[in-house]
Amino acid sequence: VYNIGLDGRNQDLKSDDNIRFEIGICVFLLLFINGYSFYLPGVAPQDFFKGDKLRVKVNKLASTKTQLPYSYYSIPYCRPDIIVDSAENLGEVLRGDRIENSPYEFQMLVPQMCNVVCRLVLDEKKAKEFKEKIDDEYRVNMILDNLPLVIPMSRLGKDSPVIYQHGYFVGRKVQYAGTKEEKYFINNHLSFTVKFHKDSQTDSARIVGFEVNAFSVKHQYDGEWTGKNRLTTCDAHAKRMVSTSDPPLEVENKKEIIFTYDVDFQESDIKWASRWDTYLLMADDQVHWFSIVNSLMIVLFLSGMVAMIMLRTLYRDISKYNQLETQEEAQEETGWKLVHGDVFRPPVNSDLLCVYVGTGVQFFGMILIAMIFAVLGFLSPSNRGGLMTALLLLWVLMGIFGGYASARLYKAFKGTEWKSIALKTAFMFPGIAFAIFFVLNALIWGEKSSGAVPFGTMFALVFLWFGISVPLVFVGSYIGFKKPAIENPVKTNKIPRQIPEQPWYMSSVFSILIGGILPFGAVFIELFFILTSIWLQQFYYIFGFLFIVFVILIVTCAEITIVL
Known part of the structure; x- marks a missing residue:
């Protein structure tokens, strides 16, 4: 490969060996054009074939009302024969996560209807535990293939995106009209929807969604309970599905609870690499942009103040120095030179x-x-x-x-x-x-x-x-x-200069307030979203906005330091 130089002669840019090496690299990279790529932080995808076992794991019970998480098995839910704790990292333990196995098991691409998990007869203690969790609005969290269980919630308007709530409520509390007595109803039937993306070449599928609708149903059956009874309220043979019109199940002492579930599989166009996008969808981008504009306005305001203060102070002092007529006057310290011997003194x-x-x-x-x-x-x-x-x-x-x-x-x-x-x-x-x-x-x-x-x-x-x-x-x-x-650029005086009495707006309290309010004003909107995500058990994943606000905060703190 040659190039014509400024002197008109050919210049050898690359040797034959370099050219062969680069061609080899290009050919090597071309071999991977048809390879699959996944988003950077993710876990390796898992392929499932029809009939493969899908094991649902349970996580903590969480409440936005108490902010105290509890283990799933802290209340008398159905248990597997052996409870196995999943290995949790340090962050999961500090967040209160307790990931364990559960009796809920599916088969990939095999719909199931009205599977009975277990039957439970409440005593006074168990009924009280369920009522306390319902009263405190606790939600049950589950995990399938590292995806959290969510409930899809539609917003008003046709074009509004679907938002998701994490987990389902343990139950609900209802007060009937005309009475002050409150009744507690438990969600004992779960209708799961597993969304999958199918690979046409291998016939394998990858899970891209895990949703649920929870119902409270007073299941009924004929005869005495043997463990194999067919429920009349939910029967796969008769195609009888649970609906919202079924009578709910009240939590009371000596009442039985039959836990059941359905599972359905829906094919989705969402690819595995994008399956978290729906969970992390933020519908309020405009508010974040407003936050950034608000922060930039504060930065511009402070920049103007800094420029004005520096120009006025330096201009006034330099004008005084230029007007000094005698050597004695020139040696006399005025303006900002008054404090040059004290600014580097170690503070108390x-x-x-x-x-x-x-x-x-x-x-x-x-x-x-x-x-x-x-x-x-x-x-x-x-x-x-x-x-x-x-x-x-x-x-x-x-x-x-x-x-x-x-x-x-x-x-x-x-x-x-x-x-x-x-x-x-x-x-x-x-x-x-x-x-x-x-x-x-x-x-x-x-x-x-x-x-x-x-x-x-x-x-x-x-x-x-x-x-x-x-x-x-x-x-x-x-x-x-x-x-x-x-090394300090100037020497520090041995005797500290006496500080004259300052006006009220230069007092420590006022300086602390101003020094804190302006940086807080630059970040308070983003801080609101962060705290909302923490207290309401939501995901926060808009670190791009947060990084911009973080840079603005640094600039604001630097400028407010100069102003004060």
């Missing part, structure tokens, strides 16, 4: 400032790296508990940067005891957070909630702190303290 409680800066660097590094991985898709909700696990591990690993930053600032303040500042950085903020966490965990444990962290997980957290984070903080502090001290 400088050790605390060093600890705060080090902790801030550690926290900032954790958020930044986690945000980048989330934007790239590595922390997808399909990787259950992945975000929580990543945040914990990143916090631990960022300890080296926290220790480095605190030690560098400590040495700039003429400190000599680097081990002391490393100890404070390693234990101050994590110690306070762990103490609060320990107290809350004890309270949750008292409620017998699955949200309580087990002893083994607690030991793992302590090991991450003492075994990895603390040593890394000391390593970072050692490296930072060995570096040359940061």
Whole structure:
């Protein structure tokens, strides 16, 4: 391959060996054109053939009313012969997930109608447990092929997308007209819909959806219960299906509950790689764009203030210096030069400032790296508990940067005891957070909630702190303290200059309020969506918007620092 140079002569750009190598690479890559690709963070797809067993797993009972998760088998639901706990990662345990096997089993592409799971006769204790969970609006969560169970909910309007709610209610509470007495009804019949995408070449299928409709049905049968009775309210032979017109089942002492389920299979055009898109659909993109525009307006406002302050201050001071006539006047300090000998003076409680800066660097590094991985898709909700696990591990690993930053600032303040500042950085903020966490965990444990962290997980957290984070903080502090001290551009006066009385708008309280309100104003809309997702047990997966708002927050904090 040749190219004509500026001097008119041919220039050899690539040798024959390079050309052969590149052709070989291209041919190698072309071999994979027909290969399958899947979204980056996902788990490997699983192919199912007709008749393959599909095992449904159960997860925690969750409530937006109490925020206390419970194990599925904490109330008397039907149990398999042996309950097997699935291996959970650190993030899942901290979220209160308890994934276990269940008696619900399907066969791929084989519809089933009115399968009886078990029959249960309530006593006073069991009836009370069901009523408490119904009263607190608990939902049952299940999993099939790593997909959560959802209930499709249609919005008003033909063009509105279908939204999904996680899990189904344990039951519902009804108050009849004209009476104050409340009745409790349990959802004992589940109508499952498994959506699949079929591969025309291999006849295999992949699960792309798992939906349910829950009913409360007072099942009836002839004779005494033997375990093989045919139900008159739900019969596969007579094609009798459960409907909303069937009489509901009230939760009462000494009443029987028969748990049943149907399963239907629906072919879908959704491919396996896109199956999570419907779960993560956000119908309020305009609000997020409004949030970004709102944040940008705050940034522009602050940028204008910073520019105005800098121009006015510097222009006024430089004008004064240009008007000085005598040498004595030139030597006299005015304007911003008045404080040049005091700005680098170590503040009161400088050790605390060093600890705060080090902790801030550690926290900032954790958020930044986690945000980048989330934007790239590595922390997808399909990787259950992945975000929580990543945040914990990143916090631990960022300890080296926290220790480095605190030690560098400590040495700039003429400190000599680097081990002391490393100890404070390693234990101050994590110690306070762990103490609060320990107290809350004890309270949750008292409620017998699955949200309580087990002893083994607690030991793992302590090991991450003492075994990895603390040593890394000391390593970072050692490296930072060995570096040359940061040299101040001007000398610090030995005698501090007296600070004149400041106007009310320069008081500490007012400065703290302004310094917090403006950055909060830049992120409050996105923060609303994050907290809503946490409290309402929803997915949050719009990290692109969040990253933009995060950058705006950094700029806002930098500018408000200059303004104040």
